[in-house]
Amino acid sequence: xxxxxxxxxxxxxxxxxxxxxxxxxxxxxxxxxxxxxxxxxxxxxxxxxxxxxxxxxxxxxxxxxxxxxxxxxxxxxxxxxxxxxxxxxxxxxxxxxxxxxxxxxxxxxxxxxxxxxxxxxxxxxxxxxxxxxxxxxxxxxxxxxxxxxxxxxxxxxxxxxxxxxxxxxxxxxxxxxxxxxxxxxxxxxxxxxxxxxxxxxxxxxxxxxxxxxxxxxxxxxxxxxxxxxxxxxxxxxxxxxxxxxxxxxxxxxxxxxxxxxxxxxxxxxxxxxxxxxxxxxxxxxxxxxxxxxxxxxxxxxxxx
Amino acid sequence: xxxxxxxxxxxxxxxxxxxxxxxxxxxxxxxxxxxxxxxxxxxxxxxxxxxxxxxxxxxxxxxxxxxxxxxxxxxxxxxxxxxxxxxxxxxxxxxxxxxxxxxxxxxxxxxxxxxxxxxxxxxxxxxxxxxxxxxxxxxxxxxxxxxxxxxxxxxxxxxxxxxxxxxxxxxxxxxxxxxxxxxxxxxxxxxxxxxxxxxxxxxxxxxxxxxxxxxxxxxxxxxxxxxxxxxxxxxxxxxxxxxxxxxxxxxxxxxxxxxxxxxxxxxxxxxxxxxxxxxxxxxxxxxxxxxxxxxxxxxxxxxxxxxxxxxxxxxxxxxxxxxxx
Numbered sequence: 187x188x189x190x191x192x193x194x195x196x197x198x199x200x201x202x203x204x205x206x207x208x209x210x211x212x213x214x215x216x217x218x219x220x221x222x223x224x225x226x227x228x229x230x231x232x233x234x235x236x237x238x239x240x241x242x243x244x245x246x247x248x249x250x251x252x253x254x255x256x257x258x259x260x261x262x263x264x265x266x267x268x269x270x271x272x273x274x275x276x277x278x279x280x281x282x283x284x285x286x287x288x289x290x291x292x293x294x295x296x297x298x299x300x301x302x303x304x305x306x307x308x309x310x311x312x313x314x315x316x317x318x319x320x321x322x323x324x325x326x327x328x329x330x331x332x333x334x335x336x337x338x339x340x341x342x343x344x345x346x347x348x349x350x351x352x353x354x355x356x357x358x359x360x361x362x363x364x365x366x367x368x369x370x371x372x373x374x375x376x377x378x379x380x381x382x383x384x385x386x387x388x389x390x391x392x393x394x395x396x397x398x399x400x401x402x403x404x405x406x407x408x409x410x411x412x413x414x415x416x417x418x419x420x421x422x423x424x425x426x427x428x429x430x431x432x433x434x435x436x437x438x439x440x441x442x443x444x445x446x447x448x449x450x451x452x453x454x455x456x457x458x459x460x461x462x463x464x465x466x467x468x469x470x471x472x473x474x475x476x477x478x479x480x481x482x483x484x485x486x487x488x489x490x
Numbered sequence: 491x492x493x494x495x496x497x498x499x500x501x502x503x504x505x506x507x508x509x510x511x512x513x514x515x516x517x518x519x520x521x522x523x524x525x526x527x528x529x530x531x532x533x534x535x536x537x538x539x540x541x542x543x544x545x546x547x548x549x550x551x552x553x554x555x556x557x558x559x560x561x562x563x564x565x566x567x568x569x570x571x572x573x574x575x576x577x578x579x580x581x582x583x584x585x586x587x588x589x590x591x592x593x594x595x596x597x598x599x600x601x602x603x604x605x606x607x608x609x610x611x612x613x614x615x616x617x618x619x620x621x622x623x624x625x626x627x628x629x630x631x632x633x634x635x636x637x638x639x640x641x642x643x644x645x646x647x648x649x650x651x652x653x654x655x656x657x658x659x660x661x662x663x664x665x666x667x668x669x670x671x672x673x674x675x676x677x678x679x680x681x682x683x684x685x686x687x688x689x690x691x692x693x694x695x696x697x698x699x700x701x702x703x704x705x706x707x708x709x710x711x712x713x714x715x716x717x718x719x720x721x722x723x724x725x726x727x728x729x730x731x732x733x734x735x736x737x738x739x740x741x742x743x744x745x746x747x748x749x750x751x752x753x754x755x756x757x758x759x760x761x762x763x764x765x766x767x768x769x770x771x772x773x774x775x776x777x778x779x780x781x782x783x784x785x786x787x788x789x790x791x792x793x794x795x796x797x798x799x800x801x802x803x804x805x806x807x808x809x810x811x812x813x814x815x
Contacts, residue, residue, distance in 0.1 A: 223707040230605065233596040234614065240676045241621050244632050251635075299527035307524055317528045319801065320535045326730060326797040328737025330764045334786045335538045337771070338545050358534070365531065389509045389517035419625030422739035422764070426771045446740070449627045453634055453744055461635070468628045479623050 252469030255462045261470070265432055265448065271459050275467050277434045281349065281443040282474070284435060285428060286418050288353025289360050294410055297364030301406075302394055304365070305372035306380075318369070324362035332358040333423035341427060349435060349442035352428030359420060360413040367409020371402040404485050411482035419475045421446030445471045542787050549784035557784055563750050563766075570781035572788060574750040578760035579792070582667055582746065583735035585756075586674035590735075591728050593675070594682025598724075601683075602690040603712055615687075622680035630744030633673045638662075638745070641669055645757045662757035665747035671756075673741050678731040685730060689723020689807060690716060722807035729800030737793050739764040763789040 214220065259274050266273030304314050336355040341347055375398050383393045399406075421444065429441040430451060445467050452464035509517070549557070553570060560571020597618060601611050645662035652658045662668065693716060701711040717724070747759025748769050763785055771782055 219707050219710065223709040226709045227605070230596050230600050233593055234600045237593045237597055237679060238614070238617050240632075241617055241624070243636060244624055244628065247632060247636060248628070296527045296530060299524045300531055303524040303528040307521055313525075313528060313532070317531050320531060322801050323794060323797050324531075324535065326733045326737070326793065326800070328739065328764055328789060328793050330737065330739040330767050331538070331542070331786055331790055331793075334767060334771070334783070335541055338541050338783070339537075358538075361531065361534070387508050389513050391517040391520040392509075392513065394520070415623060419623070419628075421625065421627050422768060425768055429772065446625060446627045449631055450740060450744065453627070453631045464631055468625075468631055471625055472623075472628060475623050475625060476620075479620070 248465065248469045248472055251462065251465035252467075255466040256469060260463065260466050264434070265443075265452075265463070266459060267432075268455075268457060273459070273463065275443070275445065275448050275463060275470075277431065278443040278445045278448045278467065279470065280435050281352075281428070281431070282418060282445045282471075284438075285349055285352040285356060285424070285442065285444060286414060288350065288438075289356035289417050290410070290414060292354060292357035293360040293364055293413065297361050297413075298368050298399075298406060300365050301368035301372060302398075305369045306394055306398055307390065309373070317365075321362040321365045324358075325366070327359070327362075328422075329359055329420050330422040330425070332356075333425055333427050336423065336427045344439065346439060347427060347429035347441040348439045349428055350438045352424045352442060352444070355423035355427045356417040356420060359423065360417050363413040363416060364409055367412065368402070368406045371405025371409065372398050374405065375401045408482045408486035411478045411485065415475045415478035415482065418478065419446065419471060421450060425450075445474075539790070542783060542790055545780070546783040546787040549780040550787075553781070553784065557781075558788065561750065561752065565775070565778050568777060570778075570784075572763065572766070572785050574752050575761050575763045575766050575785065576788065576792075577752045578667070578746065579736055579762040579764070579789075582671045582674060582742065582760065582762060583732055585667070585671035586678055586735045587728060587732045589672070589675035590678040590682055590731060594679045594727065594731065595686050595724060597679070597683045598686030598690055598727075599712055599716075601687055603708065603716065618680050618683050621676065626677070626738065626740040627744070629673050629677060630741040633669050633741060633745045634665075637669045637672060638664060641672075649757060656754040657756050659753065659755035660758045665745050665759055666757045667746065667753075667760045668756040670742050670746040670760075673745055674735050674738055677738060677741065678734050681734050682727045682731040685727035685804070686720070686724050689720040689727065692723065692808070693719050720807075722803055726800050726804035726807055729796060729803060733793055733796040733800055736796060737764055737789065739768050743768040763792075 259272060261274060261279065262276040263272065263274030264277055265275055300317065304318055308314055332355045335358065336351050340351040340354060344351070379397050379401060380393055383397045388396070424444050424447055428444060428447070430447045431441045431443045433443075435442055449464045449467050449471065452460040452467070455461065549570070553560075557571055558576065559573050560569070561573050562569040562571050563574075564570075600606070601615055605611075606614065642662050645658075645666075645668060648658045649661040697715060697719060698711060701715040706714070742762050743765040746761060746765055748761050748765060749759035750761050751758065753760065767782055767786060767789070770778065774782055
């Protein structure tokens with residue numbers, strides 16, 4: 187009496203194509219389909235490596251070309267005129283920081299309050315749906331048009347280019363990022379926490395201030411940091427709102443220098459000194475942007 | 491009887507209790523402010539459209555629709571037209587979309603289909619996200635001093651040997667369409683990759699398991715099951731990437747050559763709407779500013795339409811999966 191062979195191997199063997207309709211369950215490594223799969227895998231690897239080349243090339247150039255020129259003088263001195271040697275971009279660093287600061291002060295309160303409305307107060311109203319859609323459309327809004335808009339609204343009426351106009355133009359670009367990130371962070375606050383607070387007799391405002399905002403704070407801050415990083419690197423809206431200046435900032439209502447515009451202006455100049463300064467300014471700008479990006483990552487990683 | 495129970499509760503040691511009149515007043519005003527802030531965003535978008543549209547009105551009245559089909563941009567004679575810029579915007583964005591789209595989707599597949607251990611995939615994802623953090627002007631600078639010198643010998647060899655092909659019809663002397671489109675492709679790659687990654691991640695794992703269970707190779711599963719299932723999400727990624735490319739300004743203003751001509755050649759200088767605004771606005775007189783406002787309105791219309799279409803496609807894509815779950 188023989189025991190029927192019930193091992194896996196034998197059952198697979200028994201599945202060998204008995205009729206032409208049964209597909210083969212064996213796959214030879216050199217079969218056309220396997221080769222095709224391997225070929226595409228190789229292609230994907232090459233594509234992925236190729237796609238990361240530009241980033242490393244940019245970083246290499248920034249460190250080599252910009253790093254060699256980075257010292258105390260470049261960080262504090264004023265931009266040189268055409269044939270001068272030396273000089274720096276201290277005023278551009280100050281201008282960038284001031285304008286991004288103005289943009290943050292304008293966009294963050296409005297953005298978070300709007301997000302409160304979208305996430306907590308009335309998430310399904312017609313206004314909420316419209317604003318959500320418009321905020322998403324605004325994230326793809328060409329930054330130069332924010333410049334055109336603020337030029338028409340502020341520069342023309344104030345009759346001067348100013349740090350204020352530059353800051354507002356950047357605020358227009360930061361607003362959608364802040365709104366969407368803050369809304370998402372607040373919508374993720376567990377319903378039980380809000381219900382517990384309502385159960386204790388809180389008004390909606392108290393629930394928002396004491397439960398939703400503190401709990402959602404990491405997510406909101408991540409969004410704010412990303413918005414700041416984006417605004418710091420953005421230059422197109424500053425072209426004709428803040429313009430440029432060769433001097434340190436004295437008032438908010440006069441043309442103001444920024445790192446991005448300095449890079450743009452110096453990049454096309456035929457002088458070695460200016461081009462080196464453009465690379466050094468790029469390094470500083472990328473470092474500022476990276477710091478805020480990394481901050482956003484660190485804050486965002488803290489789970490509640 | 492029961493109603494008396496709560497009257498005797500000692501409230502002094504408790505944090506709970508009904509809101510006071512002051513709390514109600516605060517609540518109402520805070521909610522009012524929040525509503526106002528949300529409405530402000532709506533008002534801002536309307537104001538942007540009205541302001542740019544209003545400032546463009548005189549030029550619309552003056553040049554009419556001929557503005558969109560004329561090729562002249564002459565401040566002295568007051569003749570303005572933006573056909574070359576529209577052509578340059580669409581052509582450069584399309585080239586960038588083809589390149590950035592292929593690489594972006596490839597990277598999304600690379601990151602989601604178990605090619606890498608999850609920790610390495612995180613590192614690679616960070617690299618791609620950092621690409622999005624590099625400011626446009628820095629890419630412009632890199633394009634001028636790294637990419638153009640690198641491209642020039644290749645471009646000139648192509649022109650010398652294949653000059654008959656319209657794409658290689660001119661030589662690359664400096665700035666031109668090819669370096670601009672390449673940098674543009676690098677800049678939209680993170681957008682395309684990250685939205686495609688989300689689309690591929692949304693597919694329930696059992697779909698892939700079912701495919702493998704049928705005996706497919708990894709790539710048969712990707713090409714015949716995963717990509718078709720994620721197709722609307724990937725389409726949204728491509729449309730939104732295209733929208734980004736249309737509005738990109740600084741890198742293009744530095745790399746495309748700002749020359750108002752229409753040419754199929756990849757190596758000829760060209761211009762885009764955004765680059766035209768960037769290069770002409772700061773020094774423009776009142777007559778030119780009006781024409782530039784018209785150009786800005788055209789750019790606004792193109793990008794708003796493309797972005798709205800992209801968002802609609804994305805909404806459709808998410809809805810499909812919500813229904814399946």
